Amino acid sequence: MTRTTRLLLLAVTVAAATGCTPSGDAADPDPTQAAPTDQVTTQETTPAPQGTPQAPVAGPHGGEPIADGLVTPPGTVLVEPAQTVSQGDVTGWWAALEVTGDDLDAVADDLGAQLARAGLQVQIGTVDDVVVVRAEGVTGQVVRHYDVQVIPAGQGLPAQVQILAAAEPAVAP
Amino acid sequence: MTVAVAAATAAGAFALRDVEQDWARVVTDQGAHNLDLAPTPDPDPAGPTGPEVAPTVAEQVTAELAATVAADLTAWWPVTATAATTGQVACHPGTGAPGRVQVTGSGPDGAVRVDLEPAPAGTATATVTARAQSPCPGHRLARSSAHPTGAPAGFTATVTAPPTGPGKVTLTQVTWSRGDVLVTVTAATADGQRTPDRDLVAAAVAAVDGAVLAALAPVCPDLAPTAADATRNPAWPGYTGRRDPLAVTVPPVPPVPDPDAPDPARVVPQVPDPAPVPDLAPLLPRPQGDQPGPQGEDEAGDPWDGAARGPAPVLVDPAAFAPAPQVGDPGREPVRPTAPTTVTFHVPAPDPDGPGCGWAFTGQDAPGVDVDELAAAREHAARQAIADATGARARTWVATLDWARTWPRWAAAKDAADQVAAYEQARAEATARWEQATAAWQASVDAWLAGPTPTDPDPDPGDEPDPDPTPGGQP
Numbered sequence: 129m130t131r132t133t134r135l136l137l138l139a140v141t142v143a144a145a146t147g148c149t150p151s152g153d154a155a156d157p158d159p160t161q162a163a164p165t166d167q168v169t170t171q172e173t174t175p176a177p178q179g180t181p182q183a184p185v186a187g188p189h190g191g192e193p194i195a196d197g198l199v200t201p202p203g204t205v206l207v208e209p210a211q212t213v214s215q216g217d218v219t220g221w222w223a224a225l226e227v228t229g230d231d232l233d234a235v236a237d238d239l240g241a242q243l244a245r246a247g248l249q250v251q252i253g254t255v256d257d258v259v260v261v262r263a264e265g266v267t268g269q270v271v272r273h274y275d276v277q278v279i280p281a282g283q284g285l286p287a288q289v290q291i292l293a294a295a296e297p298a299v300a301p
Numbered sequence: 302m303t304v305a306v307a308a309a310t311a312a313g314a315f316a317l318r319d320v321e322q323d324w325a326r327v328v329t330d331q332g333a334h335n336l337d338l339a340p341t342p343d344p345d346p347a348g349p350t351g352p353e354v355a356p357t358v359a360e361q362v363t364a365e366l367a368a369t370v371a372a373d374l375t376a377w378w379p380v381t382a383t384a385a386t387t388g389q390v391a392c393h394p395g396t397g398a399p400g401r402v403q404v405t406g407s408g409p410d411g412a413v414r415v416d417l418e419p420a421p422a423g424t425a426t427a428t429v430t431a432r433a434q435s436p437c438p439g440h441r442l443a444r445s446s447a448h449p450t451g452a453p454a455g456f457t458a459t460v461t462a463p464p465t466g467p468g469k470v471t472l473t474q475v476t477w478s479r480g481d482v483l484v485t486v487t488a489a490t491a492d493g494q495r496t497p498d499r500d501l502v503a504a505a506v507a508a509v510d511g512a513v514l515a516a517l518a519p520v521c522p523d524l525a526p527t528a529a530d531a532t533r534n535p536a537w538p539g540y541t542g543r544r545d546p547l548a549v550t551v552p553p554v555p556p557v558p559d560p561d562a563p564d565p566a567r568v569v570p571q572v573p574d575p576a577p578v579p580d581l582a583p584l585l586p587r588p589q590g591d592q593p594g595p596q597g598e599d600e601a602g603d604p605w606d607g608a609a610r611g612p613a614p615v616l617v618d619p620a621a622f623a624p625a626p627q628v629g630d631p632g633r634e635p636v637r638p639t640a641p642t643t644v645t646f647h648v649p650a651p652d653p654d655g656p657g658c659g660w661a662f663t664g665q666d667a668p669g670v671d672v673d674e675l676a677a678a679r680e681h682a683a684r685q686a687i688a689d690a691t692g693a694r695a696r697t698w699v700a701t702l703d704w705a706r707t708w709p710r711w712a713a714a715k716d717a718a719d720q721v722a723a724y725e726q727a728r729a730e731a732t733a734r735w736e737q738a739t740a741a742w743q744a745s746v747d748a749w750l751a752g753p754t755p756t757d758p759d760p761d762p763g764d765e766p767d768p769d770p771t772p773g774g775q776p
Contacts (some may be wrong), residue, residue, distance in 0.1 A: 185457040208684070211695075212697050213692075213695050214699065215696075217699045218700075220693030220698070222691050222694070223691070224684075226687065283549050283550065284686075285549060285687060292694060292695045
């Protein structure tokens with residue numbers, strides 16, 4: 129199943145989005161139990177304990193740290209380290225990667241897997257050749273949002289990844 | 302009157318032309334009929350007396366221009382003598398290029414000088430701008446205004462020369478640039494007249510500008526370089542090399558749905574219902590023969606007892622309004638942030654031809670290209686573009702998420718403020734109607750006391766004053 133046949137922002141399972149080399153790390157799912165990467169299913173993630181912020185957990189491939197536990201997927205380099213931005217009750221950060229390889233789907237899947245392992249509900253889809261990974265979850269009293277766009281090369285720019293993250297209080301004041 | 306004109310050349314901008322002190326002194330000292338139009342000496346030893354080199358395009362063009370301007374001078378300025386020479390035309394050494402020429406003319410009504418000064422490729426506009434801020438040493442810039450002729454860059458300045466002669470000389474200068482040539486027309490007064498004839502200055506500027514454009518059009522690819530083009534020239538202090546702007550599309554910001562309007566919450570009491578107020582029922586006129594004055598006004602009770610009264614007005618008692626709650630000003634409605642659609646970055650690029658009239662115009666060599674350095678610079682620019690676009694999206698997204706949280710709060714505050722405003726408006730209207738009814742009741746009492754009105758024994762009820770809101774109806 130190709131990326132373009134996926135429905136926009138379909139939920140995928142944690143295992144489906146792994147795309148990492150198994151290392152026996154207890155934090156990684158058993159690859160033998162992982163669903164095929166093109167399988168589109170929805171998995172209920174375990175809610176994080178109330179009041180316990182839970183950051184995404186990186187996979188075992190040992191990429192360069194980005195922020196919030198995320199690391200660069202294979203075939204990417206960090207262009208801009210995480211920069212924080214905030215306004216009002218919302219805080220966030222952003223980072224930019226350059227894709228050095230050819231498999232943009234693998235990059236999206238790896239980041240999606242990292243976010244899913246952190247207990248976030250992950251959705252992956254394609255919009256105009258841009259692979260979009262969105263994740264959201266509630267940890268404690270904080271709603272966390274992630275938006276990852278894997279953009280093919282164009283306009284004189286190499287293929288790139290734009291990672292946006294934001295957190296806001298779960299209850300509006 | 303003596304008038305003098307100076308012109309200079311430079312790349313891409315108009316600059317305040319410096320007027321030599323001795324030239325101003327000549328104008329002042331010798332008067333209009335005996336102007337010394339000799340060019341000022343060229344301080345550059347490699348200038349006219351330097352080694353023989355092939356003339357540059359700039360030198361050829363300015364030489365031809367000098368001849369044209371000198372020949373046409375009498376058509377736009379009342380002169381009897383002209384001269385065209387190479388000479389010093391700037392008080393800012395080092396900003397010009399070979400090919401500087403000066404055309405002067407004088408006659409009974411004045412003198413004019415045109416300076417044509419080539420500038421290094423792409424630097425004319427920036428040079429003009431710099432000179433506008435920094436006139437020649439010893440000159441005071443009395444006033445400056447935008448160029449009146451529509452040149453890409455230029456200004457008009459009035460300069461007061463230093464008092465080296467019998468008195469000061471006020472010079473009017475118009476400086477601008479075309480391509481890589483800086484042009485200055487200078488007019489000065491003598492015989493005590495301080496302001497040159499503006500029509501003559503305007504005629505001189507128009508004529509010179511037309512001649513410069515005609516001469517440069519065949520040889521100058523860009524007749525209107527920008528001030529930023531100077532950074533393409535290694536001779537300019539802020540040299541960066543050619544950097545082409547490239548606009549990159551910013552991907553859409555993650556969707557943030559419009560927030561729901563808050564559920565309406567009533568914050569003000571109910572407006573009291575209207576009710577008849579018998580005490581404010583107006584008195585009807587007394588019949589003929591009745592005693593004037595109220596019945597038993599010295600006794601307790603209603604002094605108007607027994608008087609015929611009209612219908613009681615139906616009013617809202619202002620005293621029945623409860624105090625409205627205090628609410629703050631909701632302020633201006635938060636506006637949903639908008640994301641930039643593009644970010645522009647600048648990509649280093651080879652520059653074989655050069656800005657303005659090009660490297661060849663003034664005989665300048667094109668800057669060398671380091672392929673590796675260029676590639677590294679382009680990679681850096683691309684990374685910066687990626688970072689800029691990502692940052693722009695992130696800032697807008699965070700701002701939009703915050704907006705989605707703040708807008709409902711504003712909407713609730715706005716609704717509360719609207720409710721209070723409506724409640725207070727209802728109170729104000731009730732008060733006004735009550736006061737009207739009270740006034741009408743008082744008018745009816747006055748009419749009753751005055752007795753029947755012969756001219757209006759049976760007044761139309763519709764002409765009766767409105768009932769009034771004074772509770773109790775006592776006058």
